[in-house]
Amino acid sequence: NAGVTQTPKFQVLKTGQSMTLQCAQDMNHEYMSWYRQDPGMGLRLIHYSVGAGITDQGEVPNGYNVSRSTTEDFPLRLLSAAPSQTSVYFCASSYGAELAKNIQYFGAGTRLSVL
Amino acid sequence: TQLLEQSPQFLSIQEGENLTVYCNSSSVFSSLQWYRQEPGEGPVLLVTVVTGGEVKKLKRLTFQFGDARKDSSLHITAAQPGDTGLYLCAGFPTDKLIFGTGTRLQVFP
Numbered sequence: 001n002a003g004v005t006q007t008p009k010f011q012v013l014k015t016g017q018s019m020t021l022q023c024a025q026d027m028n029h030e031y032m033s034w035y036r037q038d039p040g041m042g043l044r045l046i047h048y049s050v051g052a053g054i055t056d057q058g059e060v061p062n063g064y065n066v067s068r069s070t071t072e073d074f075p076l077r078l079l080s081a082a083p084s085q086t087s088v089y090f091c092a093s094s095y096g097a098e099l100a101k102n103i104q105y106f107g108a109g110t111r112l113s114v115l
Numbered sequence: 116t117q118l119l120e121q122s123p124q125f126l127s128i129q130e131g132e133n134l135t136v137y138c139n140s141s142s143v144f145s146s147l148q149w150y151r152q153e154p155g156e157g158p159v160l161l162v163t164v165v166t167g168g169e170v171k172k173l174k175r176l177t178f179q180f181g182d183a184r185k186d187s188s189l190h191i192t193a194a195q196p197g198d199t200g201l202y203l204c205a206g207f208p209t210d211k212l213i214f215g216t217g218t219r220l221q222v223f224p
Contacts, residue, residue, distance in 0.1 A: 035214075041216060042213075042214030042217055043158070043203070045212070059213075092157070099212050100145065100163060105157075107157050
């Protein structure tokens, strides 16, 4: 079982560059989400999707775009990278959007540094 | 605004000791979850508590949800090196899940 797969594991960008963080799940989950994790701040929700073709903003969406063209994939795009976006990014998926009732499975993360 | 504060932030103990991690808020939560995260990995759900005063046990881990549903605790009995990791609480003040600040636990053999 692959579960939730994130690529790349590490990335270094220069300020102003753009890139896409990939996320794929093979569990046929409808709900997918992106978080960023910063020291002392836990995880903060960036964007989420309740199904193919549907996306919505989370707590910290500025500077990020998402799309959900298939159930399996939920890429996160950084439009113009800034040092403040240096963080560890986690993708997660669950069977349904009711996270109190559905286990959320996380990928191993992408560690991003913006210089 | 961080709604969920965890304490302590760091904890280093010897194998065999007991410990308690706290998760506190001024807001009421409909339910609360605890996760463990190991280095280089994503968080893994340990438990969900939904009723005020609820106590759940997972082997040597005991989770409690406060009566007023504003706080929770995680107690580990006879800690082992395998318990080392980052422990995160997470709760639902609305329909959105928010995470706590985290407690990093190191258990030395």
